[in-house]
Amino acid sequence: MPETIADKTIFSLAEVSRSIQKTIADRYQSLYWIKAEMNKLNHYAHSGHCYPELLEKKSGRVIAEIRATLWKKDYERINQRFLAITKEPLKNGINILLQASISYDPVHGLSLHIVDIDASFSLGELEREKQASIALLKDQGIFDANKQLPFPLLPKRIAIISVETSKGLADFLKIIDNNPYGYRFEYSLFPALLQGEKSVSSIMDQLARIRLQLSQFDVVALIRGGGGEVGLSSYNHVLLATAIATFPIPVITGIGHATNETVSEMVAYKNAITPSVLADYLLQHFHDYARPISHAEEVLRVKTRQLFDQQQQLLANTIRYFRMASLNKLRDNRHQLADLRSRTLQQSKHRLIQEKTTFQQLKKLLFIRTERALLKEKQLIAFLGQRLKRENLHVNKRSHQLLVQLKDQLIRQSQQLTSNEQRDLERLQHHLATVIKRSLLESAKALENQERHLSVLDPQHVLKRGYSITLLNGKAVSNAHVIETDHQIKTILAFGEIESQVTFVKTNDETNNG
Known part of the structure; x- marks a missing residue:
């Protein structure tokens, strides 16, 4: 209850907070669809919950900001739908259409409790951003700048931007190193993140490094491969596309996906659907010269x-x-x-x-x-x-x-x-x-x-990395379904052999089909 002191009605902070809480609860009893920019997702892996920061901007200035909650089960459901529809996970910096309830807590203040997010809306926003990037590059007259560069007669020296463990990179190197014509390539790897929030800055940093030693290379190869359709929105970013379009030597890409081209692929000198196709493209240039x-x-x-x-x-x-x-x-x-x-x-x-x-x-x-x-x-x-x-x-x-x-x-x-x-x-x-x-x-x-x-390719090198070969009756075993309990098997290691008796066998559908 309020106090009266010197003809003044005085409320405690808790009373004011509870009054605000009651008023908001009475006023906002439904769920509301709200459009906002997710500035930060703030996902905590140990609990699985998210505490997004939501913004609205106008002319580059923040005109509204509110925090929200997204519980673990809702996050997992919404994120799976995002991956299926947009081919992208929930992440920072995207515009979303969310369904939420409005609540006020005397301690934690005003917040939105998110129960659903319309992935189709975000898909449209991503496409809108892609088209905006294309329009901006064309207005600046740089959309076809890299394509107009003269391609080297023999693209022998390659600066590769990729991840060391990328399967696409392994496929690319296998083809150019083991080509049947004996053509020899020189290449240097510039490791970069190829998807996620930091991929744009990571790729641009490596482009800047290559620019400092430009005389040592004929082309730049951006190789992703093996990543499916997830994380492609990075390649629609206008800053990354600008860096590729204005690069002083040809940039060729093998990002590895089957959907519409990203902006970075559109402005590159050559876009191959997979790293393997990109390797064949380089070999063909050598072949055209060699004949x-x-x-x-x-x-x-x-x-x-x-x-x-x-x-x-x-x-x-x-x-x-x-x-x-x-x-x-x-x-x-x-x-x-x-x-x-x-x-x-x-x-x-x-x-x-x-x-x-x-x-x-x-x-x-x-x-x-x-x-x-x-x-x-x-x-x-x-x-x-x-x-x-x-x-x-x-x-x-x-x-x-x-x-x-x-x-x-x-x-x-x-x-x-x-x-x-x-x-x-x-x-x-x-x-x-x-x-x-x-x-x-x-x-x-x-x-x-x-x-x-x-x-x-010597098997001894493979064994030294921790792999082993299992033999049954002197023959190598690749499927578990050919082994039964009480069978005697031999395991060959890099240094030594082990003979053992089988006590348990587990198979799966892939093994049976094999």
Whole structure:
């Protein structure tokens, strides 16, 4: 009851609180549908209860705020329906349409007790946010910015954003590392959260790290895989989509889901439905490059062989030509020399005959001359003999010099042509040896890479990680239904073996079907 002190009616705090409690209870007796933003879910794992903080904003300013309660059973029911309809769990920062009762407690104050949440409303809100992100990116003119970047001819160096334990990442690496063509990729993993509230900031932080070492990579691969449809709303966030759209090198995604594309996938250079398909996309680029190279190698090999054969034939023809030309030239020179010798002898004989005739005539005419005149005639005959001898020697010497010059010229030309052809052959042999050596080195490296990956699959490595092999009658057992009680089985560990007798067997539907 209120007190009266100095003409003042005074109420206690408890009285005022109970009055407010009664008034609110009388006024708000029904359940009400209320639209609000769930600022924080505040789920406590140990109790299973939630204490959401609800807001309403206008122009970015909070104009209303109230706390609420969501008990464990209601939360589990509502969260399951959210997963089924929106493919997302209840989480912070989403707009919801909730059904709640209004209550006031003298100690805890005003609150809403949530009994239901319309998942369809939140689904529409998520789609509205997605369309708003798309519209904003298009208005800024960056929606297709990443798609317009030139894609590298060989996307060899890959910056991968994923989780170390992701099955999708394992599938992706298995395909590119064990490709049958022996193509070699270089990649670095940038670990990030790929779903949940912190996934947007986590992925953006890794994009920022990659940007600082941009020259080391050709493309960025965002790989999720294995996560189903849960947590995809993160990829509709406008900040993440902006970071991907404006990234300076191509961003390719393999997020792994079968629903409509997220905004991040829409703005990426290439979107594959699974990480495995994304790996095949990269391999295809290598294959498209390798095919013309292989064809060019074959053409070069054939053309080189043809050129070598042609040069060999040309060299053989040249040698044969010069041999025949040299022989013909020598034969012609011999004929000229023989002809010159024959004409010289004939001229000499003719001259001697003429001189002899003259001498006989002079002898008959000048028989009566004195001994002095006879001596003069003898001197004249001696002089004429010496002159004839000099002329014969001069002719023979010029023919011999001409023959020697022709022979030397032919030898020099043959030697020079042979030397040039030998140098061309040596250069061609050196080039072929270099190409063959490089091809053998690349094949050896590919073989070493294959051996290294095969060693990882050694069963001994699997056993060392804590796994074991169970044998029944010497055969490995994969299904429990083939074992019965009292059977003797052997268990092989990484270090040792265990023999035991079965006392209990448990099977399930999967095992029986198997």
